Amino acid sequence: MYENDNITSTPKRCALTEVTNSSYVSPTANLKLLTNVALQYPTPPPSAVHRKEKSLQILCDKFLNLYPLHCNGTMEIQLDSTAARLGVEKRRMYDIINILEAMQCAVHKRKNTYLWHGGSRxxxxxxxxxxxxxxxxxxxxxxxxxxxxxxxxxxxxxxxxxxxxxxxxxxxxxxxxxxxxxxxxxxxxxxxxxxxxxxxxxxxxxxxxxxxxxxxxxxxxxxxxxxxxxxxxxxxxxxxxxxxxxxxxxxxxxxxxxxxxxxxxxxxxxxxxxxxxxxxxxxxxxxxxxxxxxxxxxxxxxxxxxxxxxxxxxxxxxxxxxxxxxxxxxxx
DNA sequence: TATTCCCGCCAGATT
DNA sequence: AATCTGGCGGGAATA
Incomplete structure (x- = not known):
């Protein structure tokens, strides 16, 4: 259960173009359309999300919500999916996990996978x-x-x-x-x-x-x-x-x-x-x-x-x- | 202005 | 070759 980690609110819905008729649109065409629309938008709102909210400290807080320091046993961590859940680049996961690993909170098991020990050690x-x-x-x-x-x-x-x-x-x-x-x-x-x-x-x-x-x-x-x-x-x-x-x-x-x-x-x-x-x-x-x-x-x-x-x-x-x-x- | 530190390039390691 | 890891520093946000 991921409580709405104040991940910036879902954009309001609004019709990009009138849907004239409900004719079928192929996935490819659909993607193209979306891409075109996206390109028309002048780059995402510059700093809708403030720098502070993206700090490593906050990211780590969120990470620890998923993988608590106080936990019995161990959990597996998949870096890519965790990054996706936290809405960050995978690169950021390395910053965090490397430090946590250095604190013995996790160990690198295999590619993309860590074993979480929390603070038990x-x-x-x-x-x-x-x-x-x-x-x-x-x-x-x-x-x-x-x-x-x-x-x-x-x-x-x-x-x-x-x-x-x-x-x-x-x-x-x-x-x-x-x-x-x-x-x-x-x-x-x-x-x-x-x-x-x-x-x-x-x-x-x-x-x-x-x-x-x-x-x-x-x-x-x-x-x-x-x-x-x-x-x-x-x-x-x-x-x-x-x-x-x-x-x-x-x-x-x-x-x-x-x-x-x-x-x-x-x-x-x-x-x-x-x-x-x-x-x-x-x-x-x-x-x-x-x-x-x-x-x-x-x-x-x-x-x-x-x-x-x-x-x-x-x-x-x-x-x-x-x-x-x-x-x-x-x-x- | 100085401090803080996000972001992502890119190279070396692995698969 | 593709993907994973992670050093590194530019430069933007913040104080």
Missing amino acids: LNSFLKMLKKQGENLRLSEALRGRAPKPPAPKHKTLGVLAQRFLMLFLVEPQNTLINLEMAVKVLIDTSNKNKTDFSPEQLDRQHKSKVRRLYDIANVFISIGLIEKVSGNLILKKPVFKYVGPYKIKKPDKTAVAIPSPITPLSVLDTQQKITPCHVYASRSKRRLEFTTPDNDTKLGVTTPPDTPSHKWDEILLVANMELNRINNGILL
Whole structure:
């Protein structure tokens, strides 16, 4: 049952030409007639449907209506028919499914067919992602104290999605991350001795990655893993924060002060140690509460009645980014 | 204007 | 050869 997913309303009926008599018209002739009529119409109404309504986030919402994260068992997904049902090009399905696949919500079974697992594996997978993020030393990389992870060769969108998420998992709760810094960490720009890229090429690569991250962020928002925090005062750029289900462990006592200079971020770190934060789900439509089969942790998310503003966090983190930039004169 | 990111070209992979 | 996948970036909509 597809509820009328506000798919733009059916055009009103109106006679294209008077039907003079009800004589039979061959299918071919009919098609020709329709084609001709269609051609007379000056291209479909320019933007009857607004850009926003076509966003990946909304498309993913619709997709998740068809294939819910909370579902028992599995379902088969046929990409082409799903695309048709959602009224989009198949190309868009790849954008979504690749990211969902990277989150282990689906697996590619065969041509045009995926097996949907929903979020049943998400929690355990997030744990693994966190570990991987630690192994990759992403936290240090963020601070320019460790090399960036090597560039993936295949399935870059999926890998990028995983790494992007790792950043949130590896950092203290409520850490705000913006796309610019994410790209810097996630993409190995230490041009290999191979071909030295021209500054313009590097800039294009960078911009391209940011575009991808926007796409990824949109489906993450739809899944309910992250949330966009707007209105930050320092930079206009938006920042994102993790609101997903996986409760990150308190950074146990072994985590002693990182020997880094005092930066706004390190201040933020220590503050968060003192004041344990909760994971806020806030107004996210989708509430993620999965249970892992092997389950130890209760992964539910609770929403405090009134979420305190995290303006400071924002400011600190963004400021930290600026500081870093200045400190190590990173340009791209 | 700057930011966001849809759209679809096109190349490489598969069937 | 045909079709499927998915990287990629132009440029339009939006803030």
